[in-house]
Amino acid sequence: MVLPLLWMLTTALKTSFEAQQAPPVLFPHHWQWQNFKTAWQAAPFTRYLWNSLLVAFLVTISQLVISTLAAYAFARLQFYGKRVLFILCLTTLLIPGEMLLIPNFVTITQLHWFDTYRGLVLPPLANFFSVLLLKQAFESIPTAIYQAARLDGAGDLRCLLSVGLPLVRPTLVTVGLLQIIASWNAFMWPLVATNSEQYRTLPVGLQSFTAEAGTQYQLLMAASTLAMIPLILVYLSGQRYLIQGLSRTGLKG
Amino acid sequence: MKQQPTLRGSLKAYLYLLPLLTALGLFTFYPMVKTLLMSLYTRYDFLTDHVSQIGWANFQFIWHDPDFHLALKNTVVFALWVVPLATILAMGCALLLARNPWFNRLLRTIYFLPFVTSTVAISLVWNWLFQTDYGLINAMRVWLGQTRIAWLSDPHYAMVALISLVLWKSLGVNILVMLVGISRIDQRLYQVAILDEASPHQRFWHLTLPLLKPTIALVILMTTIASFKLFNEVFVLFQGSPGPGKSTLTVVFYLYDKFYVAYQYGIAAAASVVLFVILLTLTALQWWVRQGAWHD
Numbered sequence: 001m002v003l004p005l006l007w008m009l010t011t012a013l014k015t016s017f018e019a020q021q022a023p024p025v026l027f028p029h030h031w032q033w034q035n036f037k038t039a040w041q042a043a044p045f046t047r048y049l050w051n052s053l054l055v056a057f058l059v060t061i062s063q064l065v066i067s068t069l070a071a072y073a074f075a076r077l078q079f080y081g082k083r084v085l086f087i088l089c090l091t092t093l094l095i096p097g098e099m100l101l102i103p104n105f106v107t108i109t110q111l112h113w114f115d116t117y118r119g120l121v122l123p124p125l126a127n128f129f130s131v132l133l134l135k136q137a138f139e140s141i142p143t144a145i146y147q148a149a150r151l152d153g154a155g156d157l158r159c160l161l162s163v164g165l166p167l168v169r170p171t172l173v174t175v176g177l178l179q180i181i182a183s184w185n186a187f188m189w190p191l192v193a194t195n196s197e198q199y200r201t202l203p204v205g206l207q208s209f210t211a212e213a214g215t216q217y218q219l220l221m222a223a224s225t226l227a228m229i230p231l232i233l234v235y236l237s238g239q240r241y242l243i244q245g246l247s248r249t250g251l252k253g
Numbered sequence: 254m255k256q257q258p259t260l261r262g263s264l265k266a267y268l269y270l271l272p273l274l275t276a277l278g279l280f281t282f283y284p285m286v287k288t289l290l291m292s293l294y295t296r297y298d299f300l301t302d303h304v305s306q307i308g309w310a311n312f313q314f315i316w317h318d319p320d321f322h323l324a325l326k327n328t329v330v331f332a333l334w335v336v337p338l339a340t341i342l343a344m345g346c347a348l349l350l351a352r353n354p355w356f357n358r359l360l361r362t363i364y365f366l367p368f369v370t371s372t373v374a375i376s377l378v379w380n381w382l383f384q385t386d387y388g389l390i391n392a393m394r395v396w397l398g399q400t401r402i403a404w405l406s407d408p409h410y411a412m413v414a415l416i417s418l419v420l421w422k423s424l425g426v427n428i429l430v431m432l433v434g435i436s437r438i439d440q441r442l443y444q445v446a447i448l449d450e451a452s453p454h455q456r457f458w459h460l461t462l463p464l465l466k467p468t469i470a471l472v473i474l475m476t477t478i479a480s481f482k483l484f485n486e487v488f489v490l491f492q493g494s495p496g497p498g499k500s501t502l503t504v505v506f507y508l509y510d511k512f513y514v515a516y517q518y519g520i521a522a523a524a525s526v527v528l529f530v531i532l533l534t535l536t537a538l539q540w541w542v543r544q545g546a547w548h549d
Contacts, residue, residue: 001364004421007389008378070273078258079266089273092281096532098482098505099525102512103284103291126280131273156265185371187485192513203373207489210377217381224374235369239362243429 012036012222032218039222043212044197048205049230051120055190055201056183058121063130063179064172071134072160076146089128098188105192119193120201124183130175133245137171138164174245177238184231202227288529291522311523321524323499324507327412331503332480334416335423339476340469342420343427348461350428351435365425372422376489379418380405383490405491408498415501418486423479427472434468435461474539478532484509504528 012035014028040046073079074086104123105114113119141164149163165172190201200208206227213219235242267274291297295310315321346364350357367375382389383404391401404414438461446456484505487495495502495510508528512521 001421001424002366004375004378004382005366005370007382011381066272066276069269073266073269077262077266077269079263080258080260081263082258082266085270089277092277094533094536095281095285096482096525096529098484098508099288099529100281100284101508102518102521102525103287104280105512106287106518107279107284122276123280126276128273128277181369185369185373187371187373187488188509192509203371206371206373206377210489210492217384217387220377221381224377227374228370231369231371232366235366236362239365243361243365 008221008224011218012039012225014218035218035222036226039209039213039219040226042219043205043209043223045202045205045209045223045226047197048200048202051199051205052184052202053230054117055120056180058117059124059183060176060179062121062125063127064176066125067127067130067134067175068160068165068172070131071138072156072164074131075135075138076159076164077156089131092126092128093132101188101192104189108193114193115195115199117199120190120199123193124186124189127179130179133171133175134168137168141167170241171245173238173241177234177242178245180234181231288522288525291518292526294519294522297518311519312527314520315523315527320499320502321504321507324502324504327499327501328481328483328503331412331416331483331501332477334412335419335480336473336476338416339420339423339427340472343424343431343472344465344469346424347428347431347435351432357432364428367422368425370422372485373489375422376418376486379414379421380490380492383414406497408496408500411491411496411500415486415490415496418490419480419483422486423476427476430472430475431465431468434465434471437468438464471539474535478535478539481505481528481532481535504531 010027013031013033014035015030015032074082100123108114108119108123111119113122145163145167146159149159154162184201185203186201187203187207190204191207194200194204197205197208206223209223210220213223292311293307293309294304295306295308297304350360381387383391385391385401385403385406388404390404394401402410404410442460442464443456446460451459481503482505483503487501487503487506488509491497491501495506504524505528508521508524511517511524
């Protein structure tokens with residue numbers, strides 16, 4: 001299971017000569033820690049990392065705000081056209097992202113958002129899945145709690161902020177984690193939405209690095225390792241929420 | 254006590270919904286319509302946004318394009334291999350893990366890890382593993398007395414390489430879903446079965462398997478839909494090409510190629526409409542199966 005990852009690590013620590021041995025050398029003689037530094041400096045990885053961080057951060061925060069507001073509205077507020085709107089939004093889950101690729105590309109180009117942060121961050125915000133998860137979470141809070149707050153004179157917004165939010169915190173974390181992972185690993189959209197090195201995210205940058213690194217596999221493996229580290233850290237710290245959240249979606253509709 | 258909607262209440266609610274609806278409207282509904290329209294543009298100048306001709310020619314082109322047929326065939330072949338393999342592997346692992354919850358918790362970090370790793374980074378690692386001369390996989394073959402295989406440049410084996418990569422990456426998630434399904438089975442049923450002196454073999458075939466059917470169906474459909482959307486792994490594993498001799502050209506890759514490389518927007522749009530119809534059918538199946546699951 002972890003064999004590929006282990007192999008990646010050991011290769012990253014080999015010299016260029018050791019990496020290209022046939023049959024392959026299993027363990028490097030001396031651990032070439034400087035490979036990590038060389039790989040990092042061979043392409044503007046710092047820029048790529050910063051872009052990935054920025055995009056992931058912006059998308060996740062915005063997503064959480066947008067989804068929480070919408071989920072609360074669907075869960076707790078009464079309004080005209082609620083059911084129709086909900087079903088309409090559900091249909092967006094059926095649409096594959098790949099289908100939206102082309103027109104979104106055309107849209108951001110016409111708005112002059114191509115190769116900008118706006119073009120990278122805004123389109124992925126159109127996501128109803130998080131709203132669904134949060135709506136479920138809001139609905140699982142007993143009505144009595146909300147009514148108690150209302151009796152104390154809280155308006156809708158206050159109810160959301162003081163009562164709803166703290167109680168759905170685990171779901172918020174799950175949604176946040178899922179979004180961070182999705183943004184960080186997104187490949188197709190950043191590939192299409194950016195052109196210059198300046199705005200590339202890590203996955204796209206890593207891929208373009210392979211063209212430059214050629215057969216320097218030890219550098220490639222070092223770069224791959226580095227690319228994985230941030231997300232692995234996130235994963236290790238948020239594992240519990242992630243798996244719980246995913247288990248729940250596997251069950252329900 | 255349910256309140257009735259009021260005008261004031263509705264306006265307030267729509268204010269809450271405004272950001273979501275703006276995002277969805279701009280980047281989902283509008284593009285959806287635009288794609289459908291674009292699939293009918295037979296002459297489109299992107300730079301001036303001028304449509305000179307419309308018609309069904311794009312769809313006709315796809316219908317006759319051998320590349321599209323190849324893409325469809327490859328995608329279907331891929332799905333036919335991956336779906337059963339992924340499901341059976343996941344089920345097997347999940348059943349084993351379900352017996353030892355302690356062991357499961359220990360391994361969970363590991364088997365779920367591929368889910369969070371970047372597809373690009375992982376595909377690069379597998380590219381490295383499958384290298385003809387320096388790859389670990391060929392090294393093991395040689396060690397076992399077999400010949401080397403040119404995984405990434407031989408059209409016959411490229412698909413195998415791709416399938417291995419995808420199976421490895423998706424195993425963790427599928428195991429998780431299976432485990433959830435297994436946990437829903439009432440343990441008392443097993444106790445009764447044991448009292449009735451049912452063999453493990455019988456317990457599996459007559460108790461576990463039927464009760465897991467909705468979960469199995471779910472994994473099958475999740476994997477199928479994901480198979481049809483395959484792009485990242487192909488792009489990185491074969492470094493931007495659709496595999497040796499286009500042997501791993503998938504539908505989405507065809508879409509990407511026509512759109513970003515050949516600038517044939519109309520044709521790409523038409524291809525995405527076809528993809529959408531296929532996915533819609535599969536997803537409708539998925540919902541229908543879920544309905545069946547609730548009745549259990």
